[in-house]
Amino acid sequence: MINYRNYSVEEFATDEKFRQWILDPSGEIILFWENWLIQNPDRHNAVNQATELLLSVHERYKDDLSEESIQAEINAMVEIAEFSKNKNRLSFLNNPFWRIAAIITLISGLGYFYNRNHLAEKTEVASYASMLVKRNITDKEMTVLLSDGSVATLKKGSTLRFPNKFSGDTRKVFLTGEAFFDVTKNPTKPFLVFANETVTKVLGTSFRIKAPEGANTVMVFVKTGKVSVYPKKEYETLADEDDHEVSGVILHPNQQVVFNKKENRLEKGIVENPDLLSESAQSQELIFDDQPVAEVLRTLEKMYGIAILFDEESLSKCPISTIFKEENLKQRMNAICQAIGATYEVVDGQIILNSKGCSH
């Protein structure tokens, strides 16, 4: 038994048992300190001060992180860890013998794999190491920028898995929950959304997907462009591109499809609720009247929670006037760039603006 008789305020405040009594009391601990105080009435002062110290420090420095948020973060990490394991199986390469053996195997296998490259791309596993996972645990919608400039607006509780950089001849992302996509046009690299047993394929368009975790249905709503939706099973078994058209459903603007998992069936219809076709439920109107571009960019930065990097100095003399209504982040960035003769690129989920400044 520890002798608390001669404990100082600091010693009390850092003692595990004392801290438990003050911060997270339970029956036994309470009983212990209650008795101890009765036996040591002259130590009340020290105990009081330690209590006050502990409580005020905890009050001062507490956080508002919920247990659910922690769990969501841990789950996301476990998921990434799971994926990166495939890559790590190669860690035996640290042994020189195996390294040489592997190089020989690699060289002899190269020719073979060269021809099969196309197929290997489809299985994807190799590039999981650079996958990012974004989970929206906030109450607001979350804007996610992809390396090709496409924008996904994630609803609360939804998760999007995507590569740091799109490589290969497709752009693949994985969705759980609901998101609105505005995809940058690239006819040579179709954009594929995998969600709950479905694959949605587009070349460049905007649409919303609702794929709640564990639910039996997936819904796709198209705003602009053309989208094809396939049951995942069919998409993967059919190797030939053209065959996809057979099992898939092609959607035009204002059309929707509901995928029934149990029956593995796609059902086409018209979008009845036009809200589903807007990027965000809270699309805000923004008016800028002769404002410095830097200020406009900072407003967007805040609004979407996405870092926009630019050279303050060269843009300090560029005022613009514009009204934003229903545009999404991409359209807004394009409009600004056009106005000031700049370009932008997306790197690591941030926007980098390249501008030579304005002459006028």
Next chain:
Amino acid sequence: MNNDINISGNSDLNANLWLKFKSGDAAAFGELAQVHYRALYNYATKFSSDPEFIRDCIQELYLELWERRSFLSETAFVKSYLLKALRHKLIKESVRLKRFKEPKELSFDADEADLSIESLIIENEHLKHQIKRLNQIVSHLTKRQQEIIYLRFYQNLENEDIAQIMSLGRQSVANLLYRTIKEIKDIWMPAEFFWGLIIIAFC
């Protein structure tokens, strides 16, 4: 050094978890990461007010441990090591992200928002008052002093761990801590005996 191998409090469970982690069990990794997640997050909020940035940094920190799992010893998951690594990462990342702006050194900077005493779920007026006063005293300390008070009394770390995290000598930590506590005490009147406090603490 506080090389408390017992990361999660239960040694049997812990040894088992550790072996699973080493063998590449992602779920075990998740359990290990969970032990000090809140402590890390809380510490990071004193350097950045951007929760997204903080989450990314912590995620990266843990995933780096995962990648190096076959070379790690259990000390890698000890709280003070994690806090130190996170501090480094926060500073490094914020410099990288702000590469277009003046790289400013990150420092310990708790939210200065006035502590709303009304939010305290303590009924005792005297205790409330004392807590508010202490808070005022702490808010007038230097950033280093505040960090040391935070690490000692919030995170409950030993002087040696604090020295590690703040990259200070052990003696400097002891001196700084002594000085800080003395400063607090000098202003903070000794609390009178107050029986009510004890009763409240029991509730």
